[in-house]
Each structure stands twice: as C-alpha cells, then as structure tokens.
Amino acid sequence: MPQDVSGTYMDRESEDAELDGSSHAAEGAGGAPAVEPTGKTRKGRNFAAGAGVGVLFGVVVLLVLYFAKPVFVILIAGFGGIGVWEFTHALRLRGITIPLVPLLGIVVANVAAAYVFGLAGIAMATAVGVLLVLTWRLRDGVDGYIRDATGAVCVAVYVPVLMAFVSLLLHPADGAHRVVVFIAVVFASDTGGLLLGSLIGRHQMTPVISPKKSWEGLTGSLLGAAGLGAWLVSWLLDAPWWVGVILGVVVAVVGTVGDLVVSAIKRDLGVKDMSSLIPGHGGMMDRLDSITAAAPAVWATLVLLVPPS
Numbered sequence: 001m002p003q004d005v006s007g008t009y010m011d012r013e014s015e016d017a018e019l020d021g022s023s024h025a026a027e028g029a030g031g032a033p034a035v036e037p038t039g040k041t042r043k044g045r046n047f048a049a050g051a052g053v054g055v056l057f058g059v060v061v062l063l064v065l066y067f068a069k070p071v072f073v074i075l076i077a078g079f080g081g082i083g084v085w086e087f088t089h090a091l092r093l094r095g096i097t098i099p100l101v102p103l104l105g106i107v108v109a110n111v112a113a114a115y116v117f118g119l120a121g122i123a124m125a126t127a128v129g130v131l132l133v134l135t136w137r138l139r140d141g142v143d144g145y146i147r148d149a150t151g152a153v154c155v156a157v158y159v160p161v162l163m164a165f166v167s168l169l170l171h172p173a174d175g176a177h178r179v180v181v182f183i184a185v186v187f188a189s190d191t192g193g194l195l196l197g198s199l200i201g202r203h204q205m206t207p208v209i210s211p212k213k214s215w216e217g218l219t220g221s222l223l224g225a226a227g228l229g230a231w232l233v234s235w236l237l238d239a240p241w242w243v244g245v246i247l248g249v250v251v252a253v254v255g256t257v258g259d260l261v262v263s264a265i266k267r268d269l270g271v272k273d274m275s276s277l278i279p280g281h282g283g284m285m286d287r288l289d290s291i292t293a294a295a296p297a298v299w300a301t302l303v304l305l306v307p308p309s
Contacts (some may be wrong), residue, residue: 035100035200061183065176072179073115073167080107080163083285083292086274087155096151097144099136102129106156110164118171122164129156159285165295172308177236181247182298185229186290189252190223193217210263213256221252239306247301251294257294 064071081104089099105127112122134150137145169178197217205213226248233244262285266272274285285292 013248034213062180062213069170069176072170073111075130076163077108077111077165079288080111080159083159083163083274084155086285087159089272090266090269090274091151091155093245093271095144097137097140097148098152098155099133102132102136102305103152103160104134105129107160107163110160111167112165114167114169119168122161122168125164126157126161129160129237139261162292162295163288165299166291169295169302171298174237174308176300181229181232181244181302182251182295183234184232185225185244185248185251185298186255186294187289188228189221189225189248189255190290193252193256195222196220209260213260218252218256221256222249225249225252225255233306237302237306243305247298247303248298250301251290254297255290255294258289261293262289 056099061072061075064075082101084107085100088100088103091098106125109125109129110122113125115121117124130153133156134149137149137152140148166179169175169182171179194217197212197214197220199216200210201214201216203215204211205215205218226245229244229246229248229251230241231244233239233247234241237243266274
C-alpha cells in the first residue's frame with residue numbers, strides 16, 4: 001500500500017481501490033486523482049456535477065430553513081427515508097432482509113416527534129419503532145431472525161434516530177441559527193480536511209478501513225471547524241467564541257468517526273457507494289455520514305454551553 005495519502009478526504013469512498021477495481025497507480029502527481037477530459041476522475045466521480053448539486057442543496061436548505069421550518073422538517077424526513085432505503089438495499093446484497101415499511105415510519109415518527117416534543121419525542125418514537133421492527137420480522141419465521149432483527153435495529157437507530165437530532169436542533173426559537181451553525185461547521189470540517197490532506201497528508205489514520213484518511217487531514221478538519229465555529233457561534237448565537245472552538249473540535253472528531261463507520265459498513269458489504277442517486281456524490285448516506293454522526297453531539301454541546309432561551 002503506498003504511503004502517499006495526500007488525497008485524504010477527497011472522493012472519500014471511491015478511494016478504496018479494491019471496491020472498484022482501480023489502483024493508486026491511477027492517481028496523478030502528489031496523490032491527487034487523475035482527471036479525465038470529461039471532468040470525471042478515473043474512479044468515476046464527476047466533481048463538477050457534485051459541486052453543482054452541493055450548491056443547489058445549500059440554497060434549498062437555507063430557503064426552507066428560514067422561511068418554512070415545517071418544510072425543513074419534511075426535508076429531513078425525506079433525506080432520512082432515502083438513507084434508510086439505501087441502507088436496506090445494501091444489506092440485502094449480503095442476504096440480510098430488512099423490513100423497509102416500518103423503518104420508513106420510524107424516520108417520520110422520530111423527525112416529527114423531535115420537532116414537536118423534543119428529546120422525549122425521540123425516546124418515545126425510538127422505543128416504539130424498535131419494538132415494531134422486531135415484531136414485523138416475526139412474520140417471516142425464526143430462520144435468520146437474529147441476523148435480520150439486528151440489522152433492522154442498526155438501521156433504525158443509525159439513520160432515523162441520529163437524523164432526528166437535526167430536527168431537534170430546530171426545536172428552539174433560535175433553531176434556524178443552530179442548524180446553520182451545525183451544517184456550516186460540518187462543511188468547514190470536511191473542507192479543511194480536504195485542503196490540508198491534499199496538500200501535506202502523509203500519515204495514514206486507519207489503513208485498513210479508509211487508506212487515504214490521514215492525521216494531517218484530521219488536523220485540517222479541526223482547524224476549519226474550530227475557526228468557522230468560533231465566528232458563527234459568536235455571531236448567530238451570541239455566545240463566547242471559545243464555545244465555537246469546542247463545537248468545532250467535537251464536529252471534526254465525531255464527523256470523522258462517522259465517515260469511518262460508514263466506510264467500514266460499505267467495506268463489509270462490498271459496495272463502493274450506498275447508491276448512485278446523487279450525481280457526482282454517490283448515495284444520500286455517502287453524503288450525510290458526517291452530518292448524521294455529528295448531529296447528536298452538536299445538539300448536546302449547544303444545549304450545555306448555549307442553552308435555548
């Protein structure tokens with residue numbers, strides 16, 4: 001395995017050569033992916049399309065967030081529903097049968113309950129939802145029950161519950177500002193990791209799970225998230241700048257863990273992306289791994305250090 005890992009954080013999952021048949025020899029100078037005339041890397045991503053999708057997504061989110069909060073809740077539920085569908089489809093490739101219908105119901109229930117009832121709503125929806133998927137699987141008998149039930153509970157917790165914390169961030173009166181801070185700091189973490197990792201990334205963090213993630217990339221994530229966090233928290237939430245620094249550190253660390261978890265899941269399932277739904281990005285879960293993982297940690301950090309009025 002080459003030790004040059006300067007491509008860290010860029011094209012995060014398609015870096016895994018054994019999943020798509022490519023090799024590190026396809027990289028350009030300095031470890032950056034070689035670019036074809038079409039604008040695609042040899043590993044299949046179209047970064048121009050990906051950037052366009054990202055900008056469009058950001059504009060839509062800001063509009064509905066500030067002018068139609070209930071629509072934003074529906075948007076969260078929609079993203080969570082797509083993530084559940086992708087996850088269940090990927091698990092079926094390994095013979096794990098997951099009941100999609102109740103899981104989609106859990107997504108809607110968790111996101112809506114979080115917005116209306118707060119943390120208690122998440123607890124209630126999760127407890128009922130887990131019992132529902134366990135009962136639903138009984139219809140197919142006992143053969144493979146533990147395997148399928150465990151997979152179903154994993155999906156029920158990882159996607160609907162964690163996504164519900166984004167809705168929970170929106171719950172207070174200043175919820176729109178909190179969500180903006182959250183999304184922006186996650187973006188700064190990813191961007192900082194990309195920039196520093198591509199420039200000086202050399203030391204692999206987790207060679208087995210994600211060969212191109214480097215400690216230098218993590219440092220870039222910490223700097224980017226802490227810097228933007230310090231500014232946004234003091235501006236939008238009227239809190240001390242150091243709260244934003246703490247928030248940025250939390251986002252960078254937890255978001256990186258979320259990336260690694262999704263990478264490990266996909267390696268175990270033998271897939272490069274959860275789906276090809278989003279042009280230039282892969283699947284919804286491929287793009288929301290950092291956000292999904294960081295949402296509970298961001299909510300808890302802000303509740304403790306910037307209590308809602």
